[in-house]
Amino acid sequence: MSYIKVNQELVTKEVAEKLIKLCPFQAFEYNDSILSIHSGCRICKICVNKGPIGVCEFIESKQQILDKTKYKGIAVYIQQQDGVAHPVAWELIGKAKELARITNEKVIVLVIGHSLDRIAEEALEYGVDQVFLYDDPNYQAFDLERYTNVVEEFFQKHKVNIILFGGTLQGRSFAPRIAARLQTGLTADCTMLDLKENNDLLQIRPAFGGNIMAKIHTPNHRPQMATIRYKMFSAPSKVKPFGIITKEPTDSISKDSHVHVLSLEQKPKGKDISEAEVIIAVGRAFKKEKDLELIQPLMKSLNAEVACTRPLVENGWMDPRRQIGLSGRTVKPKLIINLGISGSIQFIEGMKESELIISVNNDPDNKLFAISDYAIHGDIYEVLPELNKLIQQVWSQRTV
Amino acid sequence: MNIITCIKQVPGSSKVDVDPKTGVLIRDGSNVKMNPYDLYALETAYLIKEKYADTIVKTITMGPASAKKVLEESLYMGSDEAYLLSDRAFAGADVLATSYSISQMIRKLHPYDLIICGKQTTDGDTAQVGPEIAEFLGIPHVAYVTKIEEVQEDGILVRTSMEDHEEQLKISFPCLITVDKGTLVPRLPSFHRKQRFTGYSIQTFSLKDLEDKDPSHYGLEGSPTQVEEIFPPNKKRDSISIKGDKKTITNSLFEILKEKKYI
Ligand SMILES: Cc1cc2nc3c(=O)[nH]c(=O)nc-3n(C[C@H](O)[C@H](O)[C@H](O)COP(=O)(O)OP(=O)(O)OC[C@H]3O[C@@H](n4cnc5c(N)ncnc54)[C@H](O)[C@@H]3O)c2cc1C
Numbered sequence: 001m002s003y004i005k006v007n008q009e010l011v012t013k014e015v016a017e018k019l020i021k022l023c024p025f026q027a028f029e030y031n032d033s034i035l036s037i038h039s040g041c042r043i044c045k046i047c048v049n050k051g052p053i054g055v056c057e058f059i060e061s062k063q064q065i066l067d068k069t070k071y072k073g074i075a076v077y078i079q080q081q082d083g084v085a086h087p088v089a090w091e092l093i094g095k096a097k098e099l100a101r102i103t104n105e106k107v108i109v110l111v112i113g114h115s116l117d118r119i120a121e122e123a124l125e126y127g128v129d130q131v132f133l134y135d136d137p138n139y140q141a142f143d144l145e146r147y148t149n150v151v152e153e154f155f156q157k158h159k160v161n162i163i164l165f166g167g168t169l170q171g172r173s174f175a176p177r178i179a180a181r182l183q184t185g186l187t188a189d190c191t192m193l194d195l196k197e198n199n200d201l202l203q204i205r206p207a208f209g210g211n212i213m214a215k216i217h218t219p220n221h222r223p224q225m226a227t228i229r230y231k232m233f234s235a236p237s238k239v240k241p242f243g244i245i246t247k248e249p250t251d252s253i254s255k256d257s258h259v260h261v262l263s264l265e266q267k268p269k270g271k272d273i274s275e276a277e278v279i280i281a282v283g284r285a286f287k288k289e290k291d292l293e294l295i296q297p298l299m300k301s302l303n304a305e306v307a308c309t310r311p312l313v314e315n316g317w318m319d320p321r322r323q324i325g326l327s328g329r330t331v332k333p334k335l336i337i338n339l340g341i342s343g344s345i346q347f348i349e350g351m352k353e354s355e356l357i358i359s360v361n362n363d364p365d366n367k368l369f370a371i372s373d374y375a376i377h378g379d380i381y382e383v384l385p386e387l388n389k390l391i392q393q394v395w396s397q398r399t400v
Numbered sequence: 401m402n403i404i405t406c407i408k409q410v411p412g413s414s415k416v417d418v419d420p421k422t423g424v425l426i427r428d429g430s431n432v433k434m435n436p437y438d439l440y441a442l443e444t445a446y447l448i449k450e451k452y453a454d455t456i457v458k459t460i461t462m463g464p465a466s467a468k469k470v471l472e473e474s475l476y477m478g479s480d481e482a483y484l485l486s487d488r489a490f491a492g493a494d495v496l497a498t499s500y501s502i503s504q505m506i507r508k509l510h511p512y513d514l515i516i517c518g519k520q521t522t523d524g525d526t527a528q529v530g531p532e533i534a535e536f537l538g539i540p541h542v543a544y545v546t547k548i549e550e551v552q553e554d555g556i557l558v559r560t561s562m563e564d565h566e567e568q569l570k571i572s573f574p575c576l577i578t579v580d581k582g583t584l585v586p587r588l589p590s591f592h593r594k595q596r597f598t599g600y601s602i603q604t605f606s607l608k609d610l611e612d613k614d615p616s617h618y619g620l621e622g623s624p625t626q627v628e629e630i631f632p633p634n635k636k637r638d639s640i641s642i643k644g645d646k647k648t649i650t651n652s653l654f655e656i657l658k659e660k661k662y663i
């Protein structure tokens with residue numbers, strides 16, 4: 001067993017206090033002049049490396065070393081419903097292709113369901129090397145137990161090095177089940193992935209509510225598994241298909257199931273700003289409801305959704321579903337343009353993960369500028385009409 | 401009916417900073433609390449208990465001795481029994497090793513019909529422990545349950561909320577669910593119950609009490625994933641200021657949008 005040994009002869013009250021403070025996981029306990037480490041310890045070795053010298057020591061035990069050359073290929077699991085893939089799958093293919101170039105691996109796609117030919121063709125258009133289909137009437141609807149059996153069978157047969165899952169609600173419930181079945185690691189909600197020369201996957205993910213980032217690896221187990229949220233990565237452009245499609249037998253895979261779907265209701269569809277790629281967010285700088293019309297041309301040309309701060313909901317100008325922030329929606333668009341918003345903490349919490357942030361404000365001290373990629377010092381009542389003119393020019397050029 | 405609820409002690413605040421020079425986490429104090437999502441797991445269990453007589457709610461946690469605090473809290477809220485799983489051999493456990501340890505403990509608490517976990521924690525934040533416990537026990541699970549509709553002889557009817565739809569499902573016993581907030585309002589610990597539990601001692605299990613005593617299946621050794629490094633998120637953006645008369649700044653804005661291929 002690998003563990004951290006505490007050399008008690010070096011422990012004084014001061015040393016103990018120092019280590020207790022240093023440990024990010026509060027794993028030290030100091031009782032009766034004995035400093036002990038309990039199960040909270042993550043063996044992060046901060047106490048060994050940054051603590052008083054010699055007090056804590058890392059004792060490593062020898063583990064059996066895995067033959068990593070036996071596992072090949074980066075697999076992407078495609079979540080689908082009624083023959084339509086969840087778009088996160090294409091984004092994962094994009095990432096898988098990037099990683100595959102590093103060590104010259106194949107990109108493999110795994111699809112489970114019924115009548116999957118269209119999805120298989122589509123996957124090939126994204127430039128994957130191989131598609132494995134587990135097509136069976138019993139797989140028409142997602143079933144956790146049956147689908148887990150399939151992934152197990154897939155891995156036993158193809159010995160892939162990596163399997164990536166979309167971090168959808170379904171994926172977040174499904175992937176851990178498989179990880180436990182295959183006795184391997186699973187890193188949740190990765191925001192970055194990289195591949196080492198030896199085919200070890202480096203997985204970076206936020207924890208503690210996004211306050212810290214952890215770099216995680218799976219040095220001695222295969223497959224290496226990760227879930228990745230929708231819209232973290234980009235789908236690759238389509239290519240002339242070159243990969244092959246293989247239909248796998250499903251007869252011998254157990255189809256036992258203990259969960260039955262009794263009914264399924266679609267949630268009412270309102271325009272959901274959490275899904276929007278481009279957002280124009282408006283704030284209290286707009287003096288009248290009618291002034292909001294100023295953003296129409298920009299919305300149209302950017303194909304954007306409009307969102308707002310809370311005061312605009314409170315005075316009835318906007319639907320509550322369009323409010324960004326702690327008491328509204330969290331958004332993560334590729335582009336957000338903030339018009340006349342001061343950047344309260346409640347607002348910023350709901351949009352700070354946006355990819356490109358542009359803000360227009362006539363007060364240089366507003367708090368949004370500091371987190372913006374572009375801080376435009378200006379009056380919305382001057383900038384918007386001017387911008388609309390430029391947009392009109394583009395449109396008229398197009399129609400000519 | 402026998403219900404087991406799993407709870408975890410987490411840092412009182414997820415506000416942590418990382419010293420950029422030393423890479424050390426700076427966290428305020430030693431204050432800890434029950435994972436807020438686990439309050440809903442407990443409340444779900446208590447509501448079932450209120451409705452169906454002869455229900456016993458056992459609450460368990462894996463953690464340091466100090467995690468007895470959250471177990472006590474659960475007793476004062478409505479749990480009938482509480483158990484702690486604690487051993488130095490569990491240090492460094494990732495999700496797989498944590499779930500395996502908890503599943504080993506649950507085997508000791510046999511028989512059970514329903515296991516209830518929170519949706520996720522506020523520290524590790526993986527939402528993976530529930531499903532992995534279920535797999536290790538070989539029982540079905542359903543995640544993100546927002547409502548228990550009915551408890552039947554052989555199973556339970558639940559409602560779950562997914563991104564774009566809601567489902568009503570029936571799961572056969574024994575099974576595990578992870579619960580989302582739904583419409584639940586967790587109850588507070590009661591003084592009355594606190595008095596009732598004076599003198600109750602929480603039973604502690606350690607490695608030697610489990611069926612599988614091989615230390616290499618637990619803790620760091622039993623953990624496929626390893627945290628290689630912890631660092632602060634890169635929150636800073638190189639904010640570019642654009643100033644000038646209205647024509648200049650509007651042109652710049654327009655050019656940015658064009659350059660980024662939005663117009
Ligand atoms: C518990 C709680 C929860 C909350 N939750 C949310 C939430 O989820 N979302 C949310 O948005 N708020 C929330 N709020 C409210 C929040 O604190 C702020 O009051 C709100 O976000 C401010 O909105 P604003 O930026 O539009 O308005 P203001 O703060 O009034 O800012 C207007 C900005 O426009 C600029 N401006 C004015 N005129 C012009 C002009 N002509 N040209 C350019 N710039 C101009 C000003 O310089 C100023 O920076 C919450 C508050 C509380 C107490």
Ligand SMILES: Cc1cc2nc3c(=O)[nH]c(=O)nc-3n(C[C@H](O)[C@H](O)[C@H](O)COP(=O)(O)OP(=O)(O)OC[C@H]3O[C@@H](n4cnc5c(N)ncnc54)[C@H](O)[C@@H]3O)c2cc1C
Nearest residue numbers: 187188207406462494495517518520521524526527528529
């Ligand atoms: C920064 C950081 C990142 C990490 N990332 C990963 C990772 O990606 N993959 C990985 O395998 N490990 C990871 N770990 C380790 C992991 O956080 C711990 O192993 C932890 O025990 C797993 O639980 P969680 O907090 O994620 O729980 P979750 O899976 O979010 O918890 C869900 C529910 O399970 C139950 N539960 C969880 N823990 C316990 C417990 N100790 N006792 C009783 N019930 C419990 C509760 O009902 C809880 O609501 C990480 C650790 C750190 C510090």
